[in-house]
Amino acid sequence: MRLFILISIFVLFFVSYKRKSKTDEKQIELPWIRGEKTPVNKFMTIVGAQCGVTEQEIFNLRQQRNNIDETLWHICNKCLLENQETSNYENLISIYLFMERLSISMGQNANSLIKRRLHFELLQKKKDGMPLAIIISGYDSCKACRELDGKEYSIDEALKIQPLPPGNCTCLRCTCSYS
Ligand SMILES: [Zn+2]
Secondary structure, three states: OHHHHHHHHHHHHHHHHHHHHHHHHHHOOOOOOOOOHHHHHHHHHHHHHHHOOOHHHHHHHHOOOOOHHHHHHHHHHHHHHHHHHHOOHHHHHHHHHHHHHHHHHOOOOOHHHHHHHHHHHHHHHHHOOOOEEEEEOOOOOOHHHHHHOOOEEEHHHHHHHOOOOOOOOOOOOOOOEEO
């Protein structure tokens, strides 16, 4: 009987604790300026969670920067350095993907970022033991990109010459990829 009471008390305590921690979680709503929460959420989905960045960290850094884009760009660069050291290709690819979006939203061409991302995609393929890289260009790609569609390279060759995006690519954001 005593044991039963003890267990009941423990269960009650546990349930109320869980409830409390849930409401605590809800209370942590950071006072983002209008329009900043959306890019922060995107960053957290694409980069933040897997690179161990918290929303609180972004918020703190935001206070020292001019705007949210600049803040996220700064954090991306920091994450790049950390992941380059550990050669975490998956994370590097995600960081570049986010930086490409950011660059496009600021009206800048993203092809130099795309080149770097594709470099890590090739390294990932090599790590996975895939022998070939076949170019697939997008349906809305420029002429230079469409001309490369279907071309095959060995992974090492592709790493050496980095055919994507081609030098004469006129896409704002080259959507070519390796399969
Ligand atoms: Zn192109």
